[in-house]
Amino acid sequence: MGTGERKPGGSQDFAALLAGVQQGCTPTTRRPTFSFAMQLIDSHAHIDFPQFAEDREAMLDRAKAAGVQTILAIGTGPGPEKLDAAIPFAEQHDWIFATIGIHPHEAKLATTRHLDQLAQLAKHPKVIAWGEIGLDYFYDHSPHEVQDRVFRDQLALAHQAKLPVIIHCRDAWPGTLKVLDESWRPTGLGGILHCFSSTLEDAQRGLEMGFLISFAGNSTYPKASNIRDVAKALPLEKILIETDAPFLAPQGYRGKRNEPAYVGEVAKAIASVRNLAPEDIATATAANFRRFFKLEQGLL
Ligand code: NI
Numbered sequence: 001m002g003t004g005e006r007k008p009g010g011s012q013d014f015a016a017l018l019a020g021v022q023q024g025c026t027p028t029t030r031r032p033t034f035s036f037a038m039q040l041i042d043s044h045a046h047i048d049f050p051q052f053a054e055d056r057e058a059m060l061d062r063a064k065a066a067g068v069q070t071i072l073a074i075g076t077g078p079g080p081e082k083l084d085a086a087i088p089f090a091e092q093h094d095w096i097f098a099t100i101g102i103h104p105h106e107a108k109l110a111t112t113r114h115l116d117q118l119a120q121l122a123k124h125p126k127v128i129a130w131g132e133i134g135l136d137y138f139y140d141h142s143p144h145e146v147q148d149r150v151f152r153d154q155l156a157l158a159h160q161a162k163l164p165v166i167i168h169c170r171d172a173w174p175g176t177l178k179v180l181d182e183s184w185r186p187t188g189l190g191g192i193l194h195c196f197s198s199t200l201e202d203a204q205r206g207l208e209m210g211f212l213i214s215f216a217g218n219s220t221y222p223k224a225s226n227i228r229d230v231a232k233a234l235p236l237e238k239i240l241i242e243t244d245a246p247f248l249a250p251q252g253y254r255g256k257r258n259e260p261a262y263v264g265e266v267a268k269a270i271a272s273v274r275n276l277a278p279e280d281i282a283t284a285t286a287a288n289f290r291r292f293f294k295l296e297q298g299l300l
Contacts, residue, residue: 040285070097073097104141107147118154133167214242267285
């Protein structure tokens with residue numbers, strides 16, 4: 001509570017990082033080089049999760065060293081008891097932005113007090129999206145009607161806050177697209193269909209409603225040709241890449257903890273089916289992210 005009123009650390013952080021770039025290293029890392037081989041944006045990572053408790057700063061340094069210029073830190077956290085989970089990272093780092101929201105898994109825990117708190121947190125200048133929200137009928141951690149209500153309530157609040165939404169959907173595409181068609185399309189605010197694994201037809205319905213389609217580490221798995229086929233068929237200017245860290249580590253790291261430094265593996269998987277260089281996918285998806293969120297093209 002109260003974090004919503006704090007301004008991000010801003011110019012000092014930027015100056016320090018810029019100095020680091022000019023010296024060939026970041027001030028917080030011992031790595032001797034600072035690679036810009038790929039300019040990447042991880043559009044979805046849970047960097048607040050306890051899996052990073054031991055090495056969170058080193059994990060962020062590795063992301064920087066791998067060319068990750070921006071992370072969108074997803075703020076659903078451990079559940080409604082911590083609604084500002086991602087905001088401290090966005091306050092401490094110029095290159096990290098935050099979301100807020102209640103995940104469909106925890107919909108049954110959501111109260112009107114939580115929704116009121118989210119409406120306040122949405123005013124934070126570095127909160128740029130509301131999510132991840134949606135429907136999950138695979139795990140079914142919350143009853144369907146509760147998931148539906150909390151999803152719609154959050155869409156209404158995101159509309160009031162004029163924030164795009166990040167959609168989580170598992171085994172619930174007809175219902176999710178129906179809700180979005182009824183309650184979100186008219187707002188024109190769009191958003192991101194995160195960790196996309198459905199059909200090209202569903203992806204195209206998303207595009208029609210103003211969504212970008214984000215691909216995660218599961219797109220790198222040998223058996224996931226259906227996901228890569230969708231990534232191949234969509235317009236290049238409509239796709240994003242993400243890690244969903246600490247989950248869904250890409251093929252080379254499968255079974256291990258995922259982290260933003262690995263997002264380039266997703267770029268490689270998509271590049272391989274589009275006959276492009278990984279750098280092309282990295283650059284295009286980074287530009288797509290910046291354009292959608294109206295972020296300045298910066299050095300970082
Ligand atoms: Ni996620």
